[in-house]
Amino acid sequence: MPLEHDKKTEFAEWYSEVVKKAEIVDNRTPVKGANVLLPNGYGIWENIQKILDRELKATGHNNYYFPMFIPEELLNQEAEHFSGFAPEVAWITHVGNRKLERKVGLRPTSEAIMYSMFSLWIRAHTDLPLKVNQWCNIVRWDTKETKVLLRDREFLWHEGHTAHATYEEAEEQVKESMRIYEKLFDDLALSYIILKRPKHDTFPGADYSVAYDAPLPDGRVLQIGTTHNLGQNFSKAFDVKFQKPDGDHDYVYQTSYGISTRIIAAILSFHGDNKGALIPPKVALTQVIIIPIYFKNKHEIVKEAANKVLETLKNAGIRARADLRDNYTSGWKFNQYELLGVPLRLEIGPRDIEKNQVVLVRRDNGEKITVPQDQLVKKVKDTLDAIEETLRQKAWKRLEESISEAKTFEEIEKIYNEKRGIIRTNWCGNPECADVLKEKLSVEIRGTKLNEEEEPFHSCVVCGKEAKQVVYVASAY
RNA sequence: CGGGGAGUAGCGCAGCCUGGCAGCGCACCUGCCUUGGGAGCAGGGGGUCGGCGGUUCAAAUCCGCCCUCCCCGACCA
Numbered sequence: 001m002p003l004e005h006d007k008k009t010e011f012a013e014w015y016s017e018v019v020k021k022a023e024i025v026d027n028r029t030p031v032k033g034a035n036v037l038l039p040n041g042y043g044i045w046e047n048i049q050k051i052l053d054r055e056l057k058a059t060g061h062n063n064y065y066f067p068m069f070i071p072e073e074l075l076n077q078e079a080e081h082f083s084g085f086a087p088e089v090a091w092i093t094h095v096g097n098r099k100l101e102r103k104v105g106l107r108p109t110s111e112a113i114m115y116s117m118f119s120l121w122i123r124a125h126t127d128l129p130l131k132v133n134q135w136c137n138i139v140r141w142d143t144k145e146t147k148v149l150l151r152d153r154e155f156l157w158h159e160g161h162t163a164h165a166t167y168e169e170a171e172e173q174v175k176e177s178m179r180i181y182e183k184l185f186d187d188l189a190l191s192y193i194i195l196k197r198p199k200h201d202t203f204p205g206a207d208y209s210v211a212y213d214a215p216l217p218d219g220r221v222l223q224i225g226t227t228h229n230l231g232q233n234f235s236k237a238f239d240v241k242f243q244k245p246d247g248d249h250d251y252v253y254q255t256s257y258g259i260s261t262r263i264i265a266a267i268l269s270f271h272g273d274n275k276g277a278l279i280p281p282k283v284a285l286t287q288v289i290i291i292p293i294y295f296k297n298k299h300e301i302v303k304e305a306a307n308k309v310l311e312t313l314k315n316a317g318i319r320a321r322a323d324l325r326d327n328y329t330s331g332w333k334f335n336q337y338e339l340l341g342v343p344l345r346l347e348i349g350p351r352d353i354e355k356n357q358v359v360l361v362r363r364d365n366g367e368k369i370t371v372p373q374d375q376l377v378k379k380v381k382d383t384l385d386a387i388e389e390t391l392r393q394k395a396w397k398r399l400e401e402s403i404s405e406a407k408t409f410e411e412i413e414k415i416y417n418e419k420r421g422i423i424r425t426n427w428c429g430n431p432e433c434a435d436v437l438k439e440k441l442s443v444e445i446r447g448t449k450l451n452e453e454e455e456p457f458h459s460c461v462v463c464g465k466e467a468k469q470v471v472y473v474a475s476a477y
Numbered sequence: 478c479g480g481g482g483a484g485u486a487g488c489g490c491a492g493c494c495u496g497g498c499a500g501c502g503c504a505c506c507u508g509c510c511u512u513g514g515g516a517g518c519a520g521g522g523g524g525u526c527g528g529c530g531g532u533u534c535a536a537a538u539c540c541g542c543c544c545u546c547c548c549c550g551a552c553c554a
Binding site: 002020028032084085087088108140142145197201202203204209223291292293294295296326328329330331332333334335336338347349350351352359 | 487488510511512513514515516545546547548552553554
């Protein structure tokens with residue numbers, strides 16, 4: 001077994017191991033929580049960027065780049081927003097030996113800097129909607145323990161920010177962002193539950209937040225994406241006004257949404273196994289690895305055949321690579337590329353050349369498929385699709401299995417101790433009851449179903465008073 | 478921030494108690510040979526033993542101070 005730790009029984013250790021051995025991240029950097037994304041990891045991000053960027057542009061977003069420096073007074077302009085992020089903002093206080101009169105923060109998110117510019121750009125309803133996207137790095141200097149990709153001090157993300165003339169348009173924008181995200185998650189074969197966050201867990205300064213929680217194998221959930229309806233909270237704070245057709249003035253209605261490199265942690269956790277990573281085909285740096293099977297005196301023939309197959313696949317738009325090195329045995333390569341998570345392996349040796357065929361081996365189930373050369377491209381594409389579909393089905397099955405129901409505190413406690421997962425239960429709406437859950441069981445009220453009023457089926461799981469909502473509770477990263 | 482553990486080659490570790498040439502496995506380089514599930518043989522390269530100071534003829538080893546990382550807890554958008 002290539003990995004020393006078992007995914008099922010030692011998930012935390014397995015995760016740390018797979019992140020490093022699958023060459024996703026090298027965290028041997030001088031600064032805790034700020035790591036190197038290696039080609040096999042950054043490649044996932046680049047492909048996510050391509051997918052998202054295409055959709056964002058198709059829906060009228062434009063890419064911008066804003067400064068990463070945010071003066072304190074600007075960040076402070078929306079009080080709730082500031083107090084939400086203040087504890088983890090990194091500040092520049094000195095330049096050389098000279099102390100700055102006003103310290104400058106490194107963006108923990110870009111609302112403040114962006115909206116201060118929006119107020120300069122937006123004059124009238126004819127300037128709306130404004131749909132801004134930015135790809136950038138973010139700094140959130142957690143003093144507590146960091147964890148590769150799950151909680152880094154510096155990470156990459158995309159952030160969409162829009163301004164609209166009406167609340168209804170902003171509502172529509174929230175939905176559009178969700179459609180874009182759900183399409184991406186589908187490409188990544190991730191499953192999730194969509195929740196409207198409770199008040200106390202709403203993005204600082206937002207009217208409400210919608211988030212995607214993905215069930216990880218250890219029973220905890222990971223937020224893989226989020227979208228906020230900001231209402232007029234920020235436009236009032238940053239004075240983003242526009243003139244309406246009737247001549248009146250109003251503050252714009254805003255939304256923001258984001259997906260970060262954290263999602264790579266979800267990809268690894270969902271699809272990896274004890275052999276290593278398994279990168280979903282749509283985002284894998286290498287989709288097909290070609291391994292020549294050499295035999296004495298037949299090196300050149302095999303090498304030539306492998307190169308020919310490589311060309312064919314590349315010309316068909318498939319991200320293929322051939323490992324022609326002869327100082328590693330084919331067995332070693334099989335294991336290596338399984339560790340790296342390449343979804344499909346193609347073997348070609350003297351026997352195959354004679355029969356004018358190749359052998360495909362699926363990373364997800366190890367199945368070997370013999371393919372005539374003239375069907376090569378089609379079979380490879382079909383198999384990549386089949387792998388993705390298998391991963392997707394497994395993912396949704398996991399979500400289904402992770403949800404359970406509890407009426408009483410004792411039941412939650414029991415479920416928490418046995419398998420965790422997502423627990424459907426009832427809540428009175430009092431934040432104190434949420435605190436009790438967090439303190440006693442370290443589980444959080446993650447939210448309510450978004451477009452579905454669910455009738456409480458019991459009294460509040462903590463205090464026993466009348467429940468107002470059906471909520472979903474989980475232990476989160 | 479509190480409690481515990483650990484820093485020796487890229488990785489994993491031994492050596493420390495009892496001071497005396499800095500080692501082992503994997504990885505890496507060269508050559509031969511091999512290749513359909515992690516081959517073999519031979520040769521080779523790589524070290525501020527976390528840092529600073531002290532004791533000593535002599536420190537990876539003993540003493541002091543500091544730094545970093547990991548685990549548990551607290552805290553945390």
